[in-house]
Ligand SMILES: Cc1cc2nc3c(=O)[nH]c(=O)nc-3n(C[C@H](O)[C@H](O)[C@H](O)COP(=O)(O)OP(=O)(O)OC[C@H]3O[C@@H](n4cnc5c(N)ncnc54)[C@H](O)[C@@H]3O)c2cc1C
């Protein structure tokens with residue numbers, strides 16, 4: 001039994017979610033191989049070879065994989081994946097984009113966003129926005145899984161010494177083309193990796209008011225997130241959305257500011273270790289999950305908080 | 310060009326679901342059902358493309374129980390032209406849904422297939438990608454902007470880091486994200502008109518598709534409950550708790 005893990009990377013370094021995915025692979029058991037598909041991605045492959053617990057790194061270094069187009073990547077992974085019992089990808093937007101294609105090409109099911117490995121064929125995953133946890137058994141010979149990073153503690157990024165092997169196959173479907181990318185730039189920690197997350201909702205009133213959250217976040221070394229309402233209203237960009245259909249976070253501390261606590265938002269943050277809610281409505285559902293709640297106007301409370309931390 | 314839109318009947322997003330006592334699933338008896346929110350956005354996008362003169366016919370497809378006709382009628386009230394229900398009382402998992410949709414695409418030869426990015430019951434986020442793979446189509450998932458011109462579709466996608474734009478050969482699959490559009494409400498006259506639009510009822514066997522589940526649900530349990538904590542009166546008290554009790558700052 002061997003497990004193939006698809007690495008999330010930017011051609012030069014490995015993204016954190018890969019380390020949680022390797023942890024899930026370890027829980028399954030067997031040899032762990034990591035696939036780095038990209039272009040000019042030798043540095044990422046070298047980094048992957050150092051991940052603890054990995055025995056082999058496969059590198060598919062070709063222009064066809066530059067932008068991780070799902071049409072091209074899925075053909076490659078399905079081709080290589082035939083030799084494995086499990087194919088794992090992080091449940092990032094990239095993993096979610098190509099992994100179901102891999103499963104369909106192999107005529108097997110895909111299991112999305114596993115949060116726990118019970119055995120080699122049985123896994124836990126949240127359904128209904130996290131309002132229920134299903135234990136599911138995969139009946140197909142090859143198991144294609146996406147892994148929710150918050151469910152697994154990352155393995156060490158270094159300490160391993162895997163062999164690196166080049167993959168000669170090139171799969172270019174020729175049906176899609178990359179046009180452009182607009183990536184948000186921020187000096188703050190990445191939302192899904194941050195130890196502290198401060199999130200704002202509709203209660204922030206406008207985008208300009210988010211400044212008070214940014215300055216609180218900078219004092220705490222925190223990332224900044226948002227509710228869907230805040231994103232829809234144009235206060236902040238979409239990559240900040242936390243929730244069922246946004247990012248899933250589980251930091252040590254989550255501070256929800258002017259967020260009511262709809263189930264779709266809770267789905268993205270209720271596994272945080274400690275939750276603080278700041279809301280002027282004492283009936284807001286967010287208080288039902290908050291360890292520490294404070295009722296009041298966020299425009300008074302947030303600046304006070306910034307002073308005291 | 311023809312567009313196919315896939316809509317799923319799911320528990321209304323406002324319902325807080327409860328797990329059944331025997332852990333076999335969630336309680337669905339007497340629960341309000343609705344069209345999956347992302348599918349509603351898919352219908353709206355197809356209707357807008359039709360209003361722009363790009364799409365000429367919209368075929369809405371659902372796979373599920375007899376009652377899924379309600380969601381097909383809703384889609385027709387929003388502007389879809391005709392419907393196909395693949396009726397089955399059995400559980401149909403994403404791979405089987407994708408195979409049925411592929412068989413329908415073979416018959417209907419659409420240029421565009423629009424699906425939701427995710428059904429909010431099982432939160433799978435798979436079907437569109439699987440359909441695209443089976444049909445050999447390009448895909449634009451998690452779409453927040455869709456433009457069709459010159460025989461191609463340009464799709465702006467919501468990705469973890471921001472946005473990505475891809476250009477797809479047609480036919481293509483698009484899956485919708487929340488900010489693609491804001492669906493309209495069906496006007497009463499349109500709801501009446503929708504009742505007269507054609508709706509074909511088929512079965513999985515008609516398409517020769519084996520829908521046997523590939524994943525077995527062993528049990529469904531409620532998540533670990535988070536108990537409500539305490540309310541503090543002042544920010545000083547909050548900071549003291551975070552430092553001394555929770556030790557997170
Ligand atoms: C299919 C689907 C998917 C969804 N996915 C997501 C998702 O991924 N993430 C997500 O967040 N939502 C999601 N939603 C939306 C979700 O249902 C809620 O609409 C949304 O989370 C509400 O955001 P909010 O709490 O910021 O706004 P509101 O519910 O409007 O709450 C604003 C809060 O701010 C408080 N407030 C206002 N002013 C102040 C002030 N001055 N001081 C203190 N408090 C103040 C109010 O008391 C209120 O509680 C989804 C919905 C659907 C249908």
Ligand SMILES: Nc1ncnc2c1ncn2[C@@H]1O[C@H](COP(=O)(O)O)[C@@H](O)[C@H]1O
Pocket residue numbers: 315316317318345347348351370371372373401403406423424425426427428429431432433434435436437
């Ligand atoms: N039973 C179904 N009938 C029609 N469309 C479906 C069905 N299941 C899934 N879909 C489509 O696939 C999308 C994604 O669903 P899923 O992959 O289950 O999260 C939905 O938004 C629908 O557009």
